[in-house]
Amino acid sequence: MSYHGGGGYRRGRNFHRGDVHFFNGRVPIPIHSRSIVDDHEHRREVYESPEQQLRSSIIRLGEVVSGPLLRKWPPLTVLKDPKEEVNRLAQELRKQNPANVPIISEGFRIGVTEQPFKIPYYAALLRLLHDPQETLSGETGVAPVPLGRLILEDFWKAFQAFLDKLAWRETRLCIHFFAHLTVAHIISTQSMYDLLRSFTAVLDEFGVSHGRAKKAALCAAEGLMMAGIVIKDNSTTNVRELIDSIQTYIESTSEPKNLIQPMVRLFSDSTTVDHADEHLDLALAALRILDTSGFTQTPESIVQPYAEFPTPDTSPFELPSVLVPPEVIELDSMPTDSGEDAQVKKEEWPEFLIRLFDNDVTPDPSSPAGYAVRSTILDLVDIFEVNRKECARLLLEVPKWLPPGTFRPRPGAPPQDVVAGKDWQLESTIIENILGSLFLIPEPPHKPVYYIALITELCKLSPETIGPAVGKSIRKLYGLLAEGLDLEIARRLTDWFSTHLSNFGFQWVWKEWVPDLSLSPRHPKREFIRRVVDYEIRLSYYDRILKTLPEPMQAADALVMPPEAPGPDYEYDDPASPYHDAAQTVLNLLRGRTKADDVITHLDQMRNTIETTDSDASVDSVVRIIAVQSLLHIGSRSFSHFLNAIERYLPLLRNLAAGGISGGVVNAEARGDILTAVARFWKRSRHMIVIVFDKLMQYQIVDPTDVVAWSFDHGGPVSPQGCQHKANGRVLIARRRVTALRKEEDENAARAKANDGASMEVDADTKPEAPAVESPALVTALKAFTTLTREQKAALSKALDGFVECLASKALSNPDAAYVISEAAWNDRANWNEEQWLAWETWGWYRHFCRMYSPYLQNYSTTLSTVSFAKVGAPGDPAVDLFRKTWNIITGQDV
Template sequence: MSYHRRRHNNRGYDDDFRREVYETPEQKLKSTIFKLGEVDPILEVPRITKQLLEEPALNAPVISEGFRIAVTEQPFKIPYYAALLRELYDPVEDVDESSTASPTLGRQILDDFWKGFQASLDKLAWRDMRLSIHLFAHLTMAQVITTQSMFELLRSFAAVLDEFGVSHGRAKKAALCASEGLMIAGPVIKENPSTNVIDIISAIQAYIESSADSKRLVQPTVALFSDSVTVEAADEILDSALATLQILNSSDFSQTAESYPQPYLVAPKPSSAPFELPSILVPPEVIELDSLHTDSGEDALVKKEEWAEFYIRIFDNDVTPDPTTPAGYAVRSGLLDLIDIYEVNRKECARLLLEFPKWTLPGTFKPKPGAPPQDGVSGKDWQLESTLIETILGSLFLLPESNYKSIYYVALVTELCKLSPSTIGPAVGKSIRKMYGLLSDGLDVEVALRFVDWFAVHMSNFNFQWVWKEWVPDLDLSIQHPKRTFMRRAIDLEIRLSYYDRILKTLPEPMQNPDMKLLPVEAPGPDYEYDDPSNPNHDAAQTVLNLLRGRAKAEDVMSHLQGLKNTLETADSDSNVDSIIRSIAVQSLLHIGSRSFSHFLNAIERYLPLLRNLAAGGISSGGSPSFEARKDILDAVIAFWKHSKHMVVIVYDKLMQYQIVDPTDVVAWTFLHGRQFVATEDSSSFDAFQWSLLKGALDKANGRVVIARRRVAALRKEEDDRAAREKASDQATMEVDAEAKPDEPVVESAALTTALKAFATLTREQRNALSRALNGFVDCLVSQSNPNVRAGEVIQEKAWHNRVNWNEKEWLAWETWGWYRHFCRTFSPYLRNYAKTLGAVSFARVGPAGDPAVELFRNIWNNATGQEA
């Protein structure tokens, strides 16, 4: 290998020189294993076997490390690594007798590999464990590992499902280890009279049945007021694994050979004694926790909630694999592993995804045009490109959140399009059309939001080329129909990613009609309302604007505002002068910061004293902090950026960061005034814009508590360490016969006392923000004091199957219910710790028991917080 490096020499020009980088023998050994199959794995196995056997036996740990890296980073090659280990475990007789290799090299490798597996087990590195179990399962099929020990290994993971209070995340990972190992090694395990595969299958089935209720909150399609747990257009990962195992068991695992390559079966039975896997116990889970105060006043531990994984289905079973069948599950599982492992390198991931058919059984995917006919084809003939896009989107649309940032999945699709535009492009187009169709069939509001984000970004990467005219007939739908909402959001995002006139030209004429309300009336931008000379406060605002442009001191601006207040009060005693002054000051500040993000930050930071004075009621008569003063600031922001709502989210985030307003203020404003400048002003509804504000505020409140807790923990550790050192020093100087002095109480340092007070304050703010959010949804959906906004009853009376006739009110109600569900599942770890207080306060304000809307509201809450119905 080599690399280029440029160096500027003393004569004023660059020398381009090359330095050779040599691999050590150990690196070459690992590289040989890792690169298995670059041409043909079947032909390469004997050659690599001979090469490894010629190496000194002391290299067994190095070879084992090479296998570990290869298995955990290239799981699609595991059957061939099993074949390679099979050859190493029982070498052929014609190996050169002068070779220094030991005939037990394969056993040495397995011994060392098991040590690595045990290390992964101790760390609970679940993916590494599961992929290692895949290798063990294939080796069991190759008769290198004993059937009984493999069965006991799988049963150890199945035993996790019976643990008291086991979390869903731990149970899910353990169940996948047990089920996927059984899928591969099932044929020989079931043949063994001393093993019983039903033990494992029954354990998985019992756990799935016990956790059925929690699945409702993360289903990607929603049908309110329905007791059914059946989900259309999606498959849950554990359900798929169980269905696959049941199919395999019913056929005595005969379909395993049609699902997984088994290149090792051509070799004769090993003459050496098979390897015995040691017994294990899966260690208890390591809980990564945050601490906060609960209803009881004590510190509680917060663990991120883990939910069922529903992967959305876009295409029919004859186009993409059905994950509830053995072959379909094997393909999807393999692709998901690739997407997960190569998150660090999307380009390499895209390349490997397109090469995936090379590592599957012949006939799994349709051959490329012009490819020679394949022998022994399985006859599945799935479309590779559609399968890849469906799997990636399934990962992107996981609820309540995807495993990685959305941008990774978006970029991965883009890389696939670049590598194979003629085949991936049509698959992307079909996926968009299929997902768009699901918008009418109850697609979850959060999934719909991610869908529109992906659509807009993908269009921006490919010149915004889309056949919008296909959707022109949908302009006859209600303006709040999910399809109309999708078009409106997509166009808004495309304009943000490009510019107004360009996007306008891509749309058919009917969509450009202002009556369709798809496009803003003008290019998005700031709206400084005092710029109009006809505004009665134009002159006053200009004086403030000139001061800010001149970088006047904050004290001078505050003094000028007080003078303006006195003048305006004299001229117009009927107006709310305090609100006008705050609006002028904030909008003027935003105006000078509207040129760029850096201008905005500079303006905010320069005039922090001014903003804090305004928020504290400095110009009001009372001069005390109030929600009204902070509400005026928030109102001024959205008035200025009403044509660019994403800027409202950004500004609010900065106002909370600099503690001009509190998260509770933003939460309250979101529910009370969030619809002031959106498509409808129905106070009982809640949309995606409001959700972005709400989530930003709650994330800020929760994040502050986490930081404060870590600060307290760090200070406590410092004090404990200091106390331990002092005690050790005292004991070292103490005389042997001296009387032992009683331990003196530990006095907290001033820093720790301050940190504890800050932690208590932030925890109280967190609880208030969560409480205000829950009360907001109560007011929107089930408030007994406002029967005219009983959105639940609206949908109950006009059932889901009649949604084609729904009007704006019904669709707004449906969306509001969707955001309430998403609020509960997203913030469930924090809601659980305050469930007693929050529930008691909020549910005292809801309608009567037995009301369908009230019961639905309570059921969603109970599922999210783990309460009994």
């Protein structure tokens, strides 16, 4: 019987997503919460079954919704004293007769893995349930079985399931729970130590991936942080062995760290940098501090509500031995240089988290207390990605679950709630950690829009406290732009800042940055301002954004605002244009929806009559540009008009891309003319260039290789990374198509064989089976996959060629490329010119290209290095050495 809905909801107005219910398609509510929702002014109560109520009472430990939810989310909550709630809940659970152990264990499992800030209190609750009780069977003379032990045995089964699936986050949080239970004397110290050793053993596996090793090391490190206070006192355990295993692995991963640091130092090989911390390094530093102090600092960083409980009389629970299962291979197959299929997995890199504030403002993550706070916040941000509103609420309530005095009291807090402590600022800590996740290199764990929306929700919940923290973060990051902030982080910063302004009326103190208008036009700060304003215009209107800027930024020579509002620029509207009449003829044909073949015939005739006025452009190029711009002009009214025009005249575009109006051979020049025509038509709307290029690649009018080559030749707004995404996406779709068809054919063949076997008699002289014939659909899919894979490889090669030409080609002899990578030049960057800043930017994009596509570059490393590196200068030149070193790091070769 279903208890959800209290009588049912209208069709289409109630659906699930994970552990979240969405009522009315509008308000997300945790599935375990019992609330009253407003449905067209008719409130309906969400009923729960007795089992659900029992589970919810565990999940909602210390938390009660304060009344009905009327068009407001998240609901205000009353947090009772968790210690009192633990005692009350323990008594309530003991009243269950018979005890529903699976449901209770499920409540613990959900609470531990989805609310990690409550883990110490769940450990205290289980400790109370571990005390002797009445015999469950009612028989005399039978030793009572503690309810806590039964729950723990069932909980272990869930942990084993997490481990078997390599659900690393859930596994790590379960280890937190076991560590607290070890300190509470529920789990034996030796078995907990053996469990941690099973994870450090992963670090010694041959060829272990960094992602697997990192997650296993964090399981062991964080478990030791919490249980080390009792493990160190056991004569058969060796805490130093666990710490040394983690340190040895960290020391073996120093090479890639230079490529993923938020602060770029091209001239330095140092693995440490200001304003950033590597996650595993922080865990090791915190462990070292705890080890030095004999783990006496653990209570200061991690609350232990069970510490005052007496040691239980029952024998401790022995955790069974475990073996971390091998890595699950869910990889993409792609051809290698040898032509065979290989398994490739996207490379996982070390995690550098950016630091924005001093240690007296936000916790020092290398200290035990600071690491614990950061880990709690990062886990919350990760777990509640499905519900940003709930995540925002819980983040602001974090201090209530941490040791008293961890954060500065909120303004207006009652005197009894004010506890002297570390005086850290909660809001700055939250924003710093959210941005740390958003700015992870090479890409964040979740979509960037999630982090942007989460910060917006925080600002709505507490604008008076979150607002200043956001402002300080933006100013700090803006200052880091000139200190070498990675270009990919700067790009994400632009996205976040512009979107944030759009959510809050585009208000910002721009006058603070007016002095920076005297910097070089390609200086990172000026580039940032210009891009933010460009994004704001896309999100609003030209005139509105213009009014928000101070007068110096409105001037044309400031190069902040574009000279005109975004829009198309049809070059042949002006009657004074030498090609006006010819363009109007083409335009009228397109407006009249003339057949593509007739338009092609007209263009072919135009080629024989038109006279070019540009000595650098051929007649064919002029005709192509006229035709493409006329087609874009027809579709410039809206996106639907654009798609209709493109789809109607696909034969025309394919003819233009075929190398010439007269039916010439396919060549890159023709496709380059098409891209140039698009860029000139939409020169006042840079985002439209990206959109049209994307559609041209989608319709296979141009290839990603063409766009990459055009981007390097013209310095356009389309990055090689965007084109490579398109090429990789095509290959992925084609591969899935081939896999699906092969599976279907195998199933059909097996079914046919089974049917034939049932109707045939056994014959000793049966002839061998003929090889299966692939279906036409599969043959076609394989050909498409081969073609798209070839294009993928060509796009990688073309991008690498472009970077070689810009940075390391001896034929180019670009002194700026070598100049900007020296320490002396970096110290003199205030005097750099535009060419030098351009060289610096190109180095940054080369680094990001390598780390984003390292698996594919590794797969084709032999061919790519042979072809592209033929133009690289001789070793000994600083630019050449840095170029090769970066390549060797991402392809796994000796540096």
